[in-house]
Amino acid sequence: MSFMTRMTAAFKGEVRADELEAYRRAGGLVYTELERAEALRSRLAAEGVNLWHGPQAAAGQLLCTWNAFVLQAIGEHLLDADYAADPSTVGYVPQVTALQVDACFSQVENWVSRARQAAGNSRYLVENELLLPADLPEWAEASPCPLPHLKGMLAASRAIRQHAEVALGVFEQTVADADRHRPALERLRQLAAEAATTADYAEGLLDADPAPRMHEAIEQRLQRALEIYYHLGQLIAMPGLITGYKGPDVRQAVPPANLRVSDARNFDPWCLTDPQKRSFWQADPRAHQAIKEMWDYDPAPALTLRIQAEIDAARHNGAITFATDAQGKPFGSYYCCPFSAIYLVRRPVVIAGRALRAMQTFTLEVSAEDVPKGGPFKRELIVSSFRPTNEVDYCDPDGLHGD
Secondary structure (H helix, E strand, C coil): CCHHHHHHHHHHCCEECHHHHHHHHHHHHHHHHHHHHHHHHHHHHHCCCCCCCCCHHHHHHHHHHHHHHHHHHHHHHHHHHHHHHCHHHCCEECHHHHHHHHHHHHHHHHHHHHHHHHHHCCCCCHHHCCCCCCCCCCCCCCCCCCHHHHHHHHHHHHHHHHHHHHHHHHHHHHCCCCCCCHHHHHHHHHHHHHHHHHHHHHHHHHHCCCCHHHHHHHHHHHHHHHHHHHHHHHHHHCHHHCCCCCCHHHHCCCCCCCCCCCCCCCCCCCCCCCCCCHHHHHCCHHHHHHHHHHHHHCCCHHHHHHHHHHHHHHHHCCCEEECECCCCCECCCCCECCCCCCEEECCCEEECCEEECCCCEEEEEEECCCHHHCCCCEEEEEECCCCCCCCCECCCCCCCCCC
């Protein structure tokens, strides 16, 4: 990129999009999966297969492919709209665009993987792993939202709408017992109409060259249209979900029920450790000492225990589960003391004041390592893409067990 491009982008507060472009290229495989899914949809229609009663793995393949396509389309259109609006900073985007594109692209691989697993294994049921329909990633915030960002959202809604309407038309043709499923079919048509109307209204506002104070109203409408289309495609793929579907508004993350830790002085010191690997760590003398030191330095054990209680409640309620790899094997515990479990979010939930979205993986990090140096005691959720490692960090505050 030229010196002038970098200078112009820096002046405007834009950030490099190199990594986003790499993820865009990698995510291009979505379109091959989309072709396969559309061929599958057409074949099922030709064979008269009703997805209410048809193979569930096929429904899972269609659903996962749809989600990957929507996420890829949103990310691509946001990038392209920004480049088109200002050719002088191609390769750079505003912070809000970078955050939103990254949030979308980061989920594409997981959905493509699940689509391929469903295509290759008739017994693979994605609904056993995640609560569906899944939600879009959390929306990045900016005030006002840049006009090119809004135009990118609009362009994405147009592309997604076209595929959604075709999918709905093909689906309706396969429902031989339409009378039996009439309420569900009408619900799908209602959702399609709501999304289309919301997007059309936003487009009308955009055509008027809106003032910055109007951007938020347009943004909210486009977000809602995209959220509905995302759900609509999933419901078309897996119509068994329609009965329990109550719309995007009621699926917002909410705090768990009030939890109380009655006695922070009498508890199992291993309660933060991954229960799947607890016996392993309990057999390690260094882990014993590290756990003891962590609790000795904790200035508010009740707060730490409350966070773990919220995690336990979320797992009990099905909002989260232990994360597994593509072969269904547990990820294992986090490499840092207290060796917490790694979790997969199945539906939106708030834990420790942090809103978590479906498909995210997270763990709880608690550490007193920096306390003797005057640093803070650390207790926080880490949301990341976790990978296997042989590294172990006992996070010992006194430095007695360093590697």
